[in-house]
Amino acid sequence: xxxxxxxxxxxxxxxxxxxxxxxxxxxxxxxxxxxxxxxxxxxxxxxxxxxxxxxxxxxxxxxxxxxxxxxxxxxxxxxxxxxxxxxxxxxxxxxxxxxxxxxxxxxxxxxxxxxxxxxxxxxxxxxxxxxxxxxxxxxxxxxxxxxxxxxxxxxxxxxxxxxxxxxxxxxxxxxxxxxxxxxxxxxxxxxxxxxxxxxxxxxxxxxxxxxxxxxxxxxxxxxxxxxxxxxxxxxxxxxxxxxxxxxxxxxxxxxxxxxxxxxxxxxxxxxxxxxxxxxxxxxxxxxxxxxxxxxxxxxxxxxxxxxxxxxxxxxxxxxxxxxxxxxxxxxxxxxxxxxxxxxxxxxxxxxxxxxxxxxxxxxxxxxxxxxxxxxxxxxxxxxxxxxxxxxxxx
Numbered sequence: 105x106x107x108x109x110x111x112x113x114x115x116x117x118x119x120x121x122x123x124x125x126x127x128x129x130x131x132x133x134x135x136x137x138x139x140x141x142x143x144x145x146x147x148x149x150x151x152x153x154x155x156x157x158x159x160x161x162x163x164x165x166x167x168x169x170x171x172x173x174x175x176x177x178x179x180x181x182x183x184x185x186x187x188x189x190x191x192x193x194x195x196x197x198x199x200x201x202x203x204x205x206x207x208x209x210x211x212x213x214x215x216x217x218x219x220x221x222x223x224x225x226x227x228x229x230x231x232x233x234x235x236x237x238x239x240x241x242x243x244x245x246x247x248x249x250x251x252x253x254x255x256x257x258x259x260x261x262x263x264x265x266x267x268x269x270x271x272x273x274x275x276x277x278x279x280x281x282x283x284x285x286x287x288x289x290x291x292x293x294x295x296x297x298x299x300x301x302x303x304x305x306x307x308x309x310x311x312x313x314x315x316x317x318x319x320x321x322x323x324x325x326x327x328x329x330x331x332x333x334x335x336x337x338x339x340x341x342x343x344x345x346x347x348x349x350x351x352x353x354x355x356x357x358x359x360x361x362x363x364x365x366x367x368x369x370x371x372x373x374x375x376x377x378x379x380x381x382x383x384x385x386x387x388x389x390x391x392x393x394x395x396x397x398x399x400x401x402x403x404x405x406x407x408x409x410x411x412x413x414x415x416x417x418x419x420x421x422x423x424x425x426x427x428x429x430x431x432x433x434x435x436x437x438x439x440x441x442x443x444x445x446x447x448x449x450x451x452x453x454x455x456x457x458x459x460x461x462x463x464x465x466x467x468x469x470x471x472x473x474x475x476x477x478x479x480x481x482x483x484x485x486x487x488x489x490x491x492x493x494x495x496x497x498x
Contacts, residue, residue, distance in 0.1 A: 163422060163438075163439075163440065163441070163447055164421060164422025164423050164438040164439065164447060165422075165438070166438060166447060166448035167448070167451065168421070168423065168436050168438070168451060168497060168498060169453075169497070169498055170434065170436075170453040170454065170495050170496070170497050171495065171496045171497075172454075172493055172494070172495055173471070173494040173495060173496050174493070174494045175212075175488075175491050175492070175493055175494075176194075176207065176209070176212040176473075176491075176492045176493070176494055177207050177212035177213075177214060177491060177492050178212075178488040178489070178490075178491045179488060179489075179490075179491075180196060180198070180214075180475075180479070180489075180490040180491065180492070181198050181200065181201055181479055181490070182198050182199040182200040182201060182230070182477075182479050182480050182490070183196050183197065183198060183199070183462065183463070183475050183476075183477065183479075183490050183492075184197050184198070184199040184230070184231065184232050184233070184292070184462060184463070184475075184477075185197035185231070185232055185233040185234035185235075185248070185249070185292070185293075185294075185463070186234065186416075186463045186465050186473060186475050186492070187234040187235055187236045187246070187465070188236065188465060188467070188473075189206070189236060189240070190236075190240060190241060191209070192209035192210075193206055193207060193208055193209045194206070194207040194209060194465075194473065194492065195207075195217075195234055195236065195246060196234075196475070196492070197231045197232065197233070197234050197248065198231060199225060199230035199231055199232060199480065200225045200230050200480075201219075201225075201231075202219050202220050202223035202225060202230060202231045202250070203216060203217075203218065203219050203220070203231070204216075204217045204218065204219075204220065204231075204234065204246070204248070204261075204273060205217060207492065212492075215269050216269055216270050217263065217269070217270070217272040217273050218270055218271055218272055218273035219273075220248055220250060220259075220261070220273070220276060221275070221276065222250070222252050222276065223250045223251065223252065224251055224252050224253045225251070226251070226287060227286070227287035227288055227290075228286075228287065228288050228289065228290050228307075229250075229251030229256070229285055229286075229287070229290045230250065230251055231248060231250045231251075232248075232249045232250060232251070232290065232291075232292030232293070233248070233249040233292045233293045233294040233295075233304070234246065234247065234248055234249075234294070235247040235248075235294045235295055235296055235302065236296075237260070237296070237330060238296050238300045239330075243262070244262055244263045244264065244265070245260045245261070245262055245263075245330075246260065246261050246262075246263050246273075247259070247260050247261075247279075247294055247302065247330075248260075248261065248276070248294075249291075249292045249293070249294045249304060251285050251290055252285075254285070255281055255282055255283055255284065255285050256283035256284070256285045256290055256291070256292070256306065257278050257280060257281040257282070257283060258278070258279055258280040258283075258294060258302070258304060258332065259276035259277055259278045259279060260276070260277050260279060260330075261273045261274050261275070261276050261277070262274035278332075279328070279330075279331055279332030280304075280321075280326075280328060280332040280344065282321060283304075283306050283321045283322065284306075284308075284309045284311070284314060284320065284321065284322040285309060286307070286308075286309025286310045286311070287310070288307070288309070288310050288352075289307030289308055289309050289310050289351065289352040289369075290306070290307050290309065290352075291304070291305045291306035291307040291352055291353050291354060292305070292306075292307075292354060293305040293353065293354050293355060293356050293415075293416065294356075295356045295357070296330075297327075297358055297362075297364065298358055298362045299335075299362075300330075301327055301328065301329060301330075301335050302327070302328050302329070302330055302332075303325060303326065303327050303328075303346070303356055303364070304325070304326040304328075305325055305326075305350070305353025305354055305355070305356055305366060306321055306322055306323060306324050306325075306326065306350070306353065307322065307323060307350075307351065307352035307353065307369075308322045308323030308350070308351060308352065308388070308389075309322055312351075312388065312389035313389075315348060315349050315350055315351060315388045315389060316348065316349055316385075316388075316389070316390070318340075318343070318345060318348055321344070321345070323348065323349065323350045323351065323352075323388065324345050324346070324347065324348050324350060324353075325345075325346045325347045325348075325350065325353055325356070325364075325366060325380055326344045326345060326346055327344060327346040327382075328344040332344075337382070338382065339382050339383035346380070346382055346383075347380050347381070347382065347383065347384050347385075347386060348385055348386070349384075349385040349386040349387045349388050349390075349400065349401075350366075350368055350386050350388055351368055351369055351370065351371065351388040351389070351392075352368060352369040353366050353367070353368050354367060354368075354369070354414070354415045354416065355367030355368075355414055355415060355416050355417035355426060355427070355464075356417070357417045357418050357419045357424060357466075358419060359419045359424070359439055360419070360422070363379060363443065364379070364380040364381075365377060365378065365379060365380065365404075365417060365419070365424055366378050366380050366417075367414035367415065367416070367417045367426050368386070368388075368403075368414070369409075369413060369414065370392050370393065370406075370409050371392060371409070372392075372409065373392050373393055373408070373409065374392050374393025374394075374403070374406040374407065374408070374409070375406065375407045375408075375409055375411075375412040375413060375414050376393065376403035376405070376406050376414075377403055377404050377405040377406070377414070377417070377424060377426065377437055378401065378403050378404065379401075379404050379443045381401070384401045385399060385400050385401065386400065386401050386403075387400035387401065387402075393406045394406060404437075404443060404444065404445060404446065405437050405445070405446050405450055407431070407435070407450070409430065410430060410431065411428070411431045411433075411452075412426070412428045412429075412430070412431040412435065413428060413429040413430035413431055414426050414427065414428060414429070414431075414435075415427045415428075415429055415461070415462050415463060415477070416462060416463035416464045416465070416475075417464055418464040418465055418466040418472060419466060420466050420469075420470065420471070420472055420497055421470050421497050421498065422438060422439060423436045423437055423438045423439060423497075424436075424437040424439060425437075425464050425472055425497070426464065427461035427462055427463060427464045427474065427475075428452075428460075428461055429460045429461065429462065429477060429482075430460070431452075431455075432454075432455060432456050432457075432458075432459055432460055432461065433452045433453060433454055433455040433456070433461070434452070434453045434454045434461055434464070434474060434495075435450050435451070435452055435453075436450060436451045436452075436453065436497070437450045438451075454474075458474075458476050458491070458493065459476055459477070459478040459483055459486070459489065460476060460477040460478055460480070460482065460483050461474055461475070461476060461477065462475045462476065462477035462480075462490075463475040463477075467494065470496055470497050470498055471494060471495065471496055471497075472494075472495040472496075472497060473492055473493070473494060473495075474492070474493045474495055475490065475491075475492050475493075476489060476490045476491050476492075476493070477490060478490055
């Protein structure tokens with residue numbers, strides 16, 4: 105278990121597989137924001153976050169290493185979303201159980217906060233991403249992305265720590281509804297950016313044409329106010345669509361230069377890590393991986409689907425860290441100043457050691473939280489699955 109000394113040095117940072125899915129498909133069935141602390145207000149919160157073309161002052165080393173400091177907690181059922189509370193405790197969502205629990209950051213003790221009504225788990229849908237409001241200290245709001253009988257939606261819930269365990273979540277206040285749902289490709293990651301706006305990664309539900317349809321919320325990255333409204337600086341003033349042409353986005357993170365990164369499932373050939381810019385087209389279903397075709401943005405890094413099937417990502421120590429589901433490993437992608445390609449080839453850690461990896465969350469400094477995903481119907485769980493690991497990177 106994690107010791108108090110470790111925590112003191114930290115800052116808070118489907119059902120069974122369907123025969124409809126081929127084993128080669130990199131669909132799954134999961135940053136959290138890394139980099140800057142989203143609780144620190146930027147100079148201008150009404151425009152798109154600035155993109156810097158200048159290289160960071162200190163580039164990361166070409167090689168790194170990872171040490172597993174501890175297993176914080178075990179025996180989690182279908183964990184998906186993970187978010188940090190002020191002070192270092194964690195919130196974790198159960199995709200199939202539709203519950204949110206609090207994990208003590210020192211002892212790993214689990215406390216059930218409650219269930220989220222209206223969640224309809226099926227396939228890759230259910231209770232997915234979590235995010236803690238940057239104003240949590242004043243309003244105790246927690247945001248959740250989940251699947252209902254009719255759609256995917258984002259809602260906020262008030263967390264009342266004074267109520268008995270199991271009854272500490274208020275009724276969901278839906279801020280965005282109508283995100284298309286499917287048996288597969290529901291996206292689900294949400295995170296507050298350095299601009300204090302809420303971002304969401306969605307999937308195209310298996311209907312590939314939706315990714316190129318700007319009028320659809322499917323196959324997109326969305327950017328909205330905490331009330332679910334379009335943000336000034338979005339590509340279209342009346343739309344929350346921030347980028348399009350995505351197959352299934354489950355990883356979002358910002359680097360130290362406030363640049364947005366996203367991990368995306370490929371189909372049969374290439375999984376992707378993309379540098380996200382407003383209004384850009386990331387190609388699906390016209391292209392997969394690097395093609396160099398005009399009008400589409402190529403990924404900064406790509407992997408064979410057997411090696412990745414990426415879900416959550418986080419930024420720490422100059423690199424993006426990416427959880428692999430089918431690949432059963434943690435990828436490190438050291439960033440260069442140009443963001444056209446990694447500083448060095450991606451490096452893999454924990455390969456096959458803990459099984460499928462769902463979520464990565466920056467835990468402050470050189471620490472990461474990593475959530476396994478072996479109880480989601482696509483693996484054979486081992487004793488203790490699923491678990492949250494604390495990693496030290498360098």
